[in-house]
Amino acid sequence: MTVTEPTAPATEAGHRIVLEAAGVTMRFGGLTAVDDVSMQVREGEIVGLIGPNGAGKTTFFNCLTGMYIPTEGRVTLNGETLPPKPLKVVRAGMARTFQNIRLFANMTALENVMVGRYCRTSSMALTSILRGPKFRREEAATRERAQELLAYVGLAESAEILARNLPYGDQRRLEIARALATDPQILLLDEPTAGMNPKETEETMHLIFKIRDSGLAVVVIEHDMRFIFNLCDRVLCLVRGTVLIEGSPGEVQSDPRVIEAYIGGDDDEEEDQ
Incomplete structure (x- = not known):
């Protein structure tokens, strides 16, 4: 079965915006896990999502895929608002893997x-x-x-x-x-190389490139910085639920705030929820 693609916005380069998150916020009682995060992912693009433990990366993924209903904000796929139900999100054309293997x-x-x-x-x-x-x-x-x-x-x-x-x-x-x-149009991968040796990590990188080259958009959460900076077209860095910086791998890698976030943030932050 082929998913019918509604008309979606196009970028200047001619690549459609497949996924767009606008002002996504997720609160659990008095805790704000994700705070006003926006992101666009284009057709055939690999976008990385990085940040220290507790930055809200997996929570944001859960908002995108219908596992959580965002407190505020909107998630669209090909210009259509996604229903906050995982099965309907999958049928619309978004698939994901999980931080912990769920086979x-x-x-x-x-x-x-x-x-x-x-x-x-x-x-x-x-x-x-x-x-x-x-x-x-x-x-x-x-x-x-x-x-x-x-x-x-x-x-x-x-x-x-x-x-x-x-x-x-x-x-x-x-x-x-x-x-x-x-049959997704966009694939979300939550730490796909966690626990892998260098050879397995390299094979995974080539597989993701292969998936991208088939026309799919890919979003990747990963803690392996070498992997993410060699893989992605763009990278977003989350810190305490907010976007610290978004840009090319080179721009993000060279930003001193990113280094500070990783060196100074791991000890006092909890694991992603």
Whole structure:
């Protein structure tokens, strides 16, 4: 199933604005976790989101993907306001991975990716129970697409291995394959290289470039600064829920406030919520 793309704003360079967050604020009682954050992501662009622990990065992701309803602000995809419901957000064309791996441990790699296709199938409960012709057609198409995506991320030979038995780096790639199974227009990755060795990190970078080159927009939260500055077209740095700086990797990397935020902010800030 192909998602119909509504007309969206275009930038001067001709690339559509796929995702726009305008003045997003998230409060939990008296705590403001995200404070008036705005961001635009264009077609075929990789945007990095960095900041010390407790900066609000994952909370902001949760606001974008419908897991939280922002206290204030607006999130749009292709110019259309996103409903604050994760399934509807996925169907609209946004997919994500999580900071902590959330695979179905006792399902195979292939089955995990097939689960990601659920939002693009139309068989109703009765059809599924009776396993009628429509169900069988969709099941075959889903299996074929899942196999293609496993090959795309380099896991073609691991299709029948239980997710819990895969090496850590392969589990991360499997999560990306499952997200891609939803046919997104934009992919949000929350610390995709956490716990990886240098070789796995490099492979992940090449995979993200490959995804970008296919036309998708990508937003990445990451603590590995070398990785993020080599990967991204633009970078936003959050500190205490607000945007400290937005710019090219070179501009952000050379800003003394960013260095100060990392050196002086880790000890007294909590983990992202």
